[in-house]
Amino acid sequence: MALQSPSLDVGGAILVKPTPASAGRGYWQSVGRRLRRDPVTLICAAILILLVLASIAAPYLYLADPYKTSMLRRLYPLGSPNHWLGTDELGRDMFARLIYGGRLSLFMGVTPVVCALLIGGSLGILAGFVGGKTNMAIMRIMDVFYAFPSVLLAISLSGAMGAGTENTLLSLTLVFIPPICRVSESVTTQVRGFDFVDAAKASGASAFTIVRVHVLGNVLGPILVYATSLISVAIILAAGLSFLGLGVKPPEPEWGLMLNTLRQAIYVNPVLAALPGVMIFITSICFNLMSDGLRAAMDVKA
Amino acid sequence: MLLYALRRLIYLIPVAFGVSLLVFALVHLAPGDPISAIVPPDAPKEVVDKLKEYYGFDKPLPVQYLRWLGVTLTGDLGTSIGTGRSVASEVGSAFGNTIILAIAATSLAFTLAVILGTAAAYAKSRIVDRLVTMISLIGVSVPHFWLAIVLVIIFAVELGVLPPMGIGPENSTGWRFDRAHLAHMVLPTIALSVIPLGVVTRTVRSTVKETLSMEFVTALQAKGMRDSRILFHVLKNAAPTCLAVMGLQAGNLIGGSILIETVFAWPGTGFLLNSAIFRRDLPILQGTTLVLAGFFMLLNLTVDIIQTMVDPRIKRG
Numbered sequence: 001m002a003l004q005s006p007s008l009d010v011g012g013a014i015l016v017k018p019t020p021a022s023a024g025r026g027y028w029q030s031v032g033r034r035l036r037r038d039p040v041t042l043i044c045a046a047i048l049i050l051l052v053l054a055s056i057a058a059p060y061l062y063l064a065d066p067y068k069t070s071m072l073r074r075l076y077p078l079g080s081p082n083h084w085l086g087t088d089e090l091g092r093d094m095f096a097r098l099i100y101g102g103r104l105s106l107f108m109g110v111t112p113v114v115c116a117l118l119i120g121g122s123l124g125i126l127a128g129f130v131g132g133k134t135n136m137a138i139m140r141i142m143d144v145f146y147a148f149p150s151v152l153l154a155i156s157l158s159g160a161m162g163a164g165t166e167n168t169l170l171s172l173t174l175v176f177i178p179p180i181c182r183v184s185e186s187v188t189t190q191v192r193g194f195d196f197v198d199a200a201k202a203s204g205a206s207a208f209t210i211v212r213v214h215v216l217g218n219v220l221g222p223i224l225v226y227a228t229s230l231i232s233v234a235i236i237l238a239a240g241l242s243f244l245g246l247g248v249k250p251p252e253p254e255w256g257l258m259l260n261t262l263r264q265a266i267y268v269n270p271v272l273a274a275l276p277g278v279m280i281f282i283t284s285i286c287f288n289l290m291s292d293g294l295r296a297a298m299d300v301k302a
Numbered sequence: 303m304l305l306y307a308l309r310r311l312i313y314l315i316p317v318a319f320g321v322s323l324l325v326f327a328l329v330h331l332a333p334g335d336p337i338s339a340i341v342p343p344d345a346p347k348e349v350v351d352k353l354k355e356y357y358g359f360d361k362p363l364p365v366q367y368l369r370w371l372g373v374t375l376t377g378d379l380g381t382s383i384g385t386g387r388s389v390a391s392e393v394g395s396a397f398g399n400t401i402i403l404a405i406a407a408t409s410l411a412f413t414l415a416v417i418l419g420t421a422a423a424y425a426k427s428r429i430v431d432r433l434v435t436m437i438s439l440i441g442v443s444v445p446h447f448w449l450a451i452v453l454v455i456i457f458a459v460e461l462g463v464l465p466p467m468g469i470g471p472e473n474s475t476g477w478r479f480d481r482a483h484l485a486h487m488v489l490p491t492i493a494l495s496v497i498p499l500g501v502v503t504r505t506v507r508s509t510v511k512e513t514l515s516m517e518f519v520t521a522l523q524a525k526g527m528r529d530s531r532i533l534f535h536v537l538k539n540a541a542p543t544c545l546a547v548m549g550l551q552a553g554n555l556i557g558g559s560i561l562i563e564t565v566f567a568w569p570g571t572g573f574l575l576n577s578a579i580f581r582r583d584l585p586i587l588q589g590t591t592l593v594l595a596g597f598f599m600l601l602n603l604t605v606d607i608i609q610t611m612v613d614p615r616i617k618r619g
Binding site for chain 2: 140144147151160161232236244246256263270273274276280284285
């Protein structure tokens with residue numbers, strides 16, 4: 001079942017295999033072992049780590065100033081001296097801007113998923129574990145958000161609230177809460193039905209202890225795998241919002257925004273105009289492959 | 303069957319109520335009050351108050367909501383602040399253009415996806431399977447608005463064989479079935495189809511593969527049934543899952559075509575939404591969102607019902 005898709009569709013249920021709390025350690029060890037034997041995942045992780053490190057360390061990398069414009073050096077082609085990836089429509093160094101662009105693009109892709117994981121995950125586990133009316137209330141509210149195509153929801157919310165980084169983060173978080181909540185609810189409901197939960201209840205464990213020890217250990221894997229598969233969607237969506245002028249404001253370097261401002265240059269220097277998109281593509285493909293690897297290693301059936 | 307459809311329709315009512323609340327809230331999410339979008343900042347206070355009274359913004363929010371809901375239910379979506387035309391007619395004509403593009407893109411994507419996915423599931427050689435997996439990976443990973451720009455660069459700028467933007471020749475008033483209009487559709491159709499192609503290929507591949515490993519397939523083979531007949535049975539069993547994903551993808555394609563429509567200046571709902579956002583034309587923003595969400599709900603309902611028709615095993619409470 002295609003869980004991983006730019007449309008957040010949760011078509012089929014994820015099946016959870018019951019693992020008693022005592023078996024937790026060995027499980028994570030075998031996950032680590034399987035990940036180390038998976039070259040594709042390792043390469044993708046390496047590329048992503050490199051991108052993250054480069055964007056964090058950008059100010060110390062002796063790059064050109066990504067904000068410094070020059071009317072004389074506009075749209076230099078690739079391979080120019082001093083500007084080996086050329087310059088943009090305002091004469092700013094492309095290489096520096098692509099590296100600096102990773103800061104906002106990665107931040108705006110990962111943050112909403114993390115926030116949505118915390119909020120949606122908690123809500124979903126709550127709904128699944130408590131069940132009954134609480135479940136009804138939470139899941140029916142999520143259904144309302146499900147009535148919107150995800151891109152439309154993100155764009156309408158951002159459009160109404162106005163451009164800006166915070167508003168983009170807020171609207172993307174809102175978009176990702178419902179799917180994560182739904183997955184969390186479905187796996188938690190399954191785990192609640194396992195015998196060891198009944199056993200824990202019978203032995204007098206408090207609800208909090210049961211959730212912490214028995215439920216979380218079983219549901220965290222599938223929820224995390226699902227959330228990582230959303231990161232690539234989030235990165236594309238965030239870049240898309242900036243591309244429309246709804247996200248990051250100029251002159252900040254951000255891949256989606258750069259794609260937009262360079263659109264006028266496609267007749268002058270087409271290769272240059274396509275560069276920021278290549279960065280988005282590489283990042284999103286790496287996140288997708290890594291999430292696939294993680295799913296295989298954690299043995300999550302989807 | 304009819305009962306099931308009816309029950310699903312009734313179930314949609316509370317969801318539709320929630321959707322209307324959310325769409326109504328959109329206007330009030332906007333910074334400042336909704337009036338500030340249409341009056342200059344130095345307008346005298348009496349004029350602002352008059353306008354507020356005229357639009358009903360001086361009433362408490364629940365009253366405003368009920369009034370808005372009442373008017374909307376009669377099919378009146380208000381008047382565009384930018385053009386002065388009725389929102390319903392603006393959205394209506396744009397929706398037609400979006401649907402044309404969506405039909406072309408989904409036909410292309412779903413046909414290819416079924417062929418590729420089935421081929422990969424059946425393939426004895428790893429190369430075919432790998433290739434198809436790669437295609438679907440690229441489909442779900444590529445930023446489609448970037449792909450749109452790359453397509454324009456290759457086919458319009460470099461090769462000059464296809465038009466870079468617009469729905470038709472310059473003096474075209476609307477879509478028609480002729481050579482020039484079809485040529486304008488080629489690039490947006492391809493750009494729109496990559497995501498559904500990737501997602502559906504993945505689904506078809508895994509579903510068909512799973513179905514092939516079921517016992518009934520072995521039984522049919524043992525019985526000596528022709529392979530083409532077996533394929534039919536396999537596809538029929540894989541259909542409900544694939545249909546569900548296709549329905550969601552079609553809806554997402556229509557709701558999410560804003561980026562592609564912006565790149566190609568295609569006068570559809572996405573393009574309308576985009577220009578409404580920048581003119582701060584809130585009635586259009588509201589109306590377009592409401593129409594698209596409503597369509598998405600109905601589409602999902604239809605897919606749900608088709609699913610139960612194809613697969614009698616699905617019986618839902």
